[in-house]
Amino acid sequence: AAGVIQSPRHLIKEKRETATLKCYPIPRHDTVYWYQQGPGQDPQFLISFYEKMQSDKGSIPDRFSAQQFSDYHSELNMSSLELGDSALYFCASSTPGQGHTDTQYFGPGTRLTVL
Amino acid sequence: GEDVEQSLFLSVREGDSSVINCTYTDSSSTYLYWYKQEPGAGLQLLTYIFSNMDMKQDQRLTVLLNKKDKHLSLRIADTQTGDSAIYFCAEGSGGYQKVTFGTGTKLQVIP
Numbered sequence A: 001a002a003g004v005i006q007s008p009r010h011l012i013k014e015k016r017e018t019a020t021l022k023c024y025p026i027p028r029h030d031t032v033y034w035y036q037q038g039p040g041q042d043p044q045f046l047i048s049f050y051e052k053m054q055s056d057k058g059s060i061p062d063r064f065s066a067q068q069f070s071d072y073h074s075e076l077n078m079s080s081l082e083l084g085d086s087a088l089y090f091c092a093s094s095t096p097g098q099g100h101t102d103t104q105y106f107g108p109g110t111r112l113t114v115l
Numbered sequence B: 001g002e003d004v005e006q007s008l009f010l011s012v013r014e015g016d017s018s019v020i021n022c023t024y025t026d027s028s029s030t031y032l033y034w035y036k037q038e039p040g041a042g043l044q045l046l047t048y049i050f051s052n053m054d055m056k057q058d059q060r061l062t063v064l065l066n067k068k069d070k071h072l073s074l075r076i077a078d079t080q081t082g083d084s085a086i087y088f089c090a091e092g093s094g095g096y097q098k099v100t101f102g103t104g105t106k107l108q109v110i111p
Helices: none
Strands: A006-007 A010-013 A018-023 A030-039 A044-050 A052-058 A064-068 A073-079 A087-094 A110-115 B003-007 B009-013 B018-023 B030-038 B045-051 B055-058 B061-066 B071-076 B087-094 B099-101 B105-110
Touching: A006 A087, A010 A018, A018 A087, A018 A110, A044 A064, A044 A073, A044 B018, A073 A087, A110 B030, B003 B087, B009 B018, B018 B087, B018 B099, B018 B105, B030 B061, B045 B055, B045 B061, B045 B071, B071 B087
Parallel strands: A010 A110, B009 B105
Antiparallel strands: A006 A018, A018 A073, A030 A044, A030 A087, A044 A052, A064 A073, A087 A110, B003 B018, B018 B071, B030 B045, B030 B087, B055 B061, B061 B071, B087 B099, B087 B105
């Protein structure tokens, strides 16, 4: 079965640079979520989109922005990168509905290292 | 994970049962999930339970939910070395809502 695809899988950037992370949800999933997992930490919710509109917002820094496109893929844009942004960034997708279809399925993550 | 707590570490012998516990605070949660994360890998959904259920069994996995005490547990029968990973419980309301993760329990299976 198709899963959530994230690219790139690994990214190395310097401080103050920008980064763009991409997420391709499971086919027919219309909701995308972004999470950040720091070293040794649990994943923290950043932001989510449903039908291209922001549906929920968590602890996302102002330096970060995200959007969902007409094909439902999403991009997380990160500017003025800081050392503390080094983390594993997960994308998840779901399709609201009855039963288990509300479940979020996670991608493999993008590991961002800021030097 | 400040609203969802787990013990940090659990060590069991291969073949024994493992029980990972979790407490949560949001009584409005509709779904409670268990995710598995192997080193350097993504989050794999293991199982989930609706908040109006007490128990769910899925092959070697048994989830117990005590809604009154807001306590969730995951039992892994016949634990194997391949079960070594970090296990996160998580709560959510479904729909477009975020999922809140617990602090994670690192399970070590000793051969």
